[in-house]
Amino acid sequence: MMWKCANFEFDSTRPVVMGILNVTPDSFSDGGQHSGFVEAVAYARQMVDEGAQIIDVGGESTRPGSAEVSVEEELARVLDVVRQLADLGLCVSIDTRHAEVARACVEAGAAIINDVTGFRDPAMVEVAKNCDAGLVVMHMLGEPATMQNDPHYDDVVAEVKEYLGGQAAMLEAAGVARERICVDPGPGFGKTASQTMELMRNFHEFNRLGYPAMVAVSRKSYIGSAYGISEPAQRDEASAQEALMACELGASVVRAHNVPETMKALKNLRPYVILGLGSNVALVANPGEETEGKIANLEQAITGLCSIPDTQIIDISSYYESEPAYYEDQDTFVNAVVLARTGVPPKELLRYLHAIENSLGRTREIENGPRTLDLDIVDYQMYVGQTDELTLPHPRVCERDFVVKPLLELLPNHVLADGTPVVADGAVYGKATKL
Known part of the structure; x- marks a missing residue:
């Protein structure tokens, strides 16, 4: 999935680091350090040298309890800096909630508008x-x-996800191309420390919206609470580890104060792998409960996946009932897709999958025939190859409805490692229905 930002494009399969450049006197952790034009430009260039691909310029502090500054004051702080950085060929983001500031900065060369209010202002939508x-x-x-005055949610993850999906859909309806949109759940913005932790531990939910997702936790107060670090500037290592965790869960843009620390942490990011699961022979089931028995097989398989070394399940699709494909004289299947991160190479991972299949009595007497369990590696990040043992991406992914539907539930607009987009239209075998 690509994020298109004017003349820049970013591939969401690898995290993009957005360096924070506050040209304000009162930001919560670095106010005043880079408020001069010369200092700001020099620091932006330093962050790019350190690995940042985007520079996010902010001229108004939006820390909890902060007062709004005038448009004139904000423009005086940011406009010349934005113009200079854009003239240097850098990808510049303007962090603003004011339409007039966004418009002026885009005209000066900014390639991204980062709106903390989520484009609630119709004037910002026009821009x-x-x-x-x-x-x-x-x-x-x-x-x-006022955002930290006792924020309340019945379900913070569901409510934030619904809001982001709704705002993104509104922008698309207004004529904004989908590939221009990135979502940010806003950790610490109208959320307690525990609510922010809940968002971060469920970051995979935002993948299901089908847009790149940004993690912006750098030096936030919840990190201070969780790690016992009172001084914001001392939270960089913990911030980088939180960002890494969010990237493991699917974040594709990391907004950070300390670029080197963030780049160091992201070196430990494991590839994602997509696994297909299927069963049409229940090991144990009463008459009329065969579907439940097949689901039980898949649940045992998922338990087995949890035991694979250096592998973490990120998300699991719904269960789907599907027609038999290729060999039709057999019972219907129950299928699912699992998204995981793993440090295990593909061929070794396949051996683990075969061991799990064997533990549930898998036999291979008839090609595409009945089976207690079928585990396939559907896609493995940045790995394309073919051997007698394994072909990746799986050559039949896009023709299998029982793979495509659960995969797109987890990762709308997914593109396989070989560049093939996964779309529902071409899936003609094994028609599937969500259970």
Whole structure:
């Protein structure tokens, strides 16, 4: 999946680091350090040298309790810096909630509008639809001055996800191309430390929206609470580890103060792997409960996947009932797709999968015939290859409805490692229905 930002494009299969450049006197952790033009430009160039691919310029602090600054003051702080960085060929993001500031900065060369209010302002939507900049749609409950006054949610993950999906859909309806949109759940913006932790531990839910997702946790107060670090500037290592965890769960843009620490942490990011699961022979089932028995097989398989070394399940699709494919004289299947991160190479991973199949009595007497369990490696990040033992991506992915539907449930708009987009239209075998 690509994120298109004016003349820049970013591939979401590898995290993009967005370096934070606050040209403010009062930001919560670095206010005043880079507020001068010369200092700001020099620091931006330093962050690019350290690995940042985007520079996020902010001229108004939106820390909890902060007061709004005038458009004139914000423009005086950011506009010349944005113009200079754009002239240097850098990808510049403008962090603003004011349409006038966004418009002026885009005209000066900014390639991204990062709106902490999530494009709630119709004037900001007008700016967005009349340019080609990338957009970051963030969730914030209330306004910066009051957002931490006892924020309440019945289900913080579901409510933030619904809001982001709704705002993104609104932008698309206004004429904004889908590939320009990135979502940000807004950790710490109208959320307690525990609510933010809940968001971060369920970051995979935002993958299901089908847009690149940004993790912006750098030096946030919840990290101070969770790790016992009171001084914001001392939270960089913990921030980088939280960002790594979010990237393992699917984040594709990392907004960070300390670029070197972030780059160091991201070296430990494991490849994702997509696994297909299927069963049409229940090991144990009462008459009329065969479907439940097949589901039980898949659940045992998922338990087995959890025991594979250096492998973590990220998300699991719903269960689907599917027609038999290729060999039709057999019972219907129950299928699912699992998204995981793994440090195990593909061929070794396949051996683990075969061992799990064998543990549930898998036999291979008839090609594509009845089976207690079938485990396939569908796609393995950045791995394309063919041997007698294994072909990746799986050569029949896109023709199998029982793989495509659960895969797109987890990762809408997924593109396989060989560049093939996964779409529902071409899936003609094994028609599947969600259970």
